Amino acid sequence: MKTKTCKNLISNEQIQEVQEVYDTFKCRNGExxxxxIQYGFRALGVRLGEEEVEKIFKNQQYINFNSFLDIVTPLIYKIDVYASFEQAFSLFDRDGSGYITFDDLKTVAINLGEARSDSKLYNMIKRADLNGDKKISKIEFIQLLYWKKIY
Structure with missing residues (x-):
């Protein structure tokens, strides 16, 4: 599998947003x-603890834009991936119950024109249902997507 770099993890628009945040919160020396950095991270939707800040700076007083971008890129990517997973889950969770039930799955299959037997649909749920409650929670759904590398 190809290693992902900052440039292909987030969009150019997101890089521009990171640049704007950096420019807003940088010190007079340009770093x-x-x-x-805590204000910058909050502006991007991420909270940092003191220990995390110390790890970032490693006895330095300042970091430049490239370092900031390298640090925030994986965090932005994770937020985007999780949001995509949540959006996909909501397409299946038709009634907003927080679970994908057999009826939800069957409705989606019919709407997509995927003719599946009830036993195949039950098997799909069984494979994703980690706690045996015969429905798929959001966490189980996201774990399935990560396990299948669908991101």
Whole structure:
């Protein structure tokens, strides 16, 4: 599998957004310090603890834009992937119950024109249902997608 780099993990628009956040919170010297990085991360929807900040700076006082981008890119990517998984889950969870039931799965299959027997649909649920409650929770759904590498 090809190793992903910053440039292909997030879009150019997201890189531009990171640049704007960096420019907003950078210090006079053009770099970001420990205090401002927390504001920058919050602006991007990520909270950092003091230990995480210390790990980022490793006895440095400032970091430049490229370092900031390298740090935030995987976090933005994870947020985007998770949001995509949640959106996909909501397409199956027709009634908003927080679970994909047999009826939900059957409705989606019919709407997609996928003729599946009831036993095949039950087997699909059984494979994803980790706790045996005969329905798929959001966590089980996301775990299935990660396990199948559908991202």
């Amino acid at each position: 970001m310090d420990k205090i401002n």
